[in-house]
Amino acid sequence: MIKQRTIKKTVKARGIGIHSGRIVNMSLIPAEANHGVVFRRMDVGGKLVRAHNAFVNEVVLSTGLENQGVKVSTVEHLMSALSALGIDNVIVELDSFEVPIMDGSSAPFIFLVQSAGISEQSEYKNFFVIKEEVRVENNDSWAQVSPYDGFKVSLEIDFEHKKIKDSGQELSIDFSQQSYLKEISRARTFGYMKDVEMMQRQNLSLGASMSNAIALSDDDVLNEDGMRYHNEFVKHKILDIVGDLFLLGSNMIGHYEGYKTGHLLNDQLLSAILEKPETWEIKTFEKEDSPIHFYSEDWQKTL
Numbered sequence: 483m484i485k486q487r488t489i490k491k492t493v494k495a496r497g498i499g500i501h502s503g504r505i506v507n508m509s510l511i512p513a514e515a516n517h518g519v520v521f522r523r524m525d526v527g528g529k530l531v532r533a534h535n536a537f538v539n540e541v542v543l544s545t546g547l548e549n550q551g552v553k554v555s556t557v558e559h560l561m562s563a564l565s566a567l568g569i570d571n572v573i574v575e576l577d578s579f580e581v582p583i584m585d586g587s588s589a590p591f592i593f594l595v596q597s598a599g600i601s602e603q604s605e606y607k608n609f610f611v612i613k614e615e616v617r618v619e620n621n622d623s624w625a626q627v628s629p630y631d632g633f634k635v636s637l638e639i640d641f642e643h644k645k646i647k648d649s650g651q652e653l654s655i656d657f658s659q660q661s662y663l664k665e666i667s668r669a670r671t672f673g674y675m676k677d678v679e680m681m682q683r684q685n686l687s688l689g690a691s692m693s694n695a696i697a698l699s700d701d702d703v704l705n706e707d708g709m710r711y712h713n714e715f716v717k718h719k720i721l722d723i724v725g726d727l728f729l730l731g732s733n734m735i736g737h738y739e740g741y742k743t744g745h746l747l748n749d750q751l752l753s754a755i756l757e758k759p760e761t762w763e764i765k766t767f768e769k770e771d772s773p774i775h776f777y778s779e780d781w782q783k784t785l
């Protein structure tokens with residue numbers, strides 16, 4: 483048996499938007515059962531944007547949503563943390579259009595939700611269960627989901643950069659065996675310093691710095707403190723995938739596999755799945771045990 487989850491109390495964070503460079507205040511607020519994850523833009527009269535694939539409108543540098551002209555950008559790291567902790571229902575208030583980047587990973591959002599505490603609700607938790615394989619391709623890159631009794635992500639990236647090549651470009655994580663919090667949550671976003679400088683001249687990536695990203699020169703990592711995991715690059719890409727998949731609206735039960743994927747391909751995959759209702763079902767676990775378990779405060783001692 484597994485019930486829906488929200489947070490116990492409102493928690494707040496303040497940070498910079500990596501693309502906009504704007505300071506943004508964010509509050510996570512408990513929400514009732516069956517509410518879902520919904521963004522509320524306080525700077526435009528409290529307009530709502532649901533965290534769902536139907537509202538994705540930005541997939542180039544990050545994943546962004548839009549509802550009736552109201553945008554919320556760079557949602558993937560927060561969505562990843564909410565997915566990993568199994569938070570079904572929460573209101574995310576923002577006073578600007580971009581979720582703060584914090585340190586470029588999902589660990590600060592994990593910490594924020596843990597500080598609020600997690601509460602189980604009266605309704606059973608919905609899972610998005612993959613019943614048949616769905617695959618999308620784009621040139622030589624591809625992404626697919628297939629049935630699996632749990633939640634697993636297998637990814638291969640292919641960068642020419644020496645540090646990325648040496649770090650290992652292939653990884654498979656079965657989240658019932660390996661801890662998202664330990665293995666994935668601290669992995670930061672990354673980019674080439676020369677690309678950031680070029681984008682900043684075009685008013686993009688205005689908030690990017692070495693305090694929220696791994697900066698790469700042509701052959702090295704420029705951050706003084708180095709890397710958090712030896713294979714932090716592929717781990718961050720898996721963090722992004724976990725966040726993008728949560729835009730199905732519920733935690734997925736299935737196996738995601740991909741080669742050189744990004745937000746664009748993830749968006750195409752989710753749209754392809756949602757267009758074929760015979761490939762999935764929404765399932766609750768009322769008597770039997772669910773194949774996925776989520777962090778609870780009792781686990782803290784073991785993590």
Ligand SMILES: [Zn+2]
Pocket residue numbers: 558559671718722
């Ligand atoms: Zn990312």
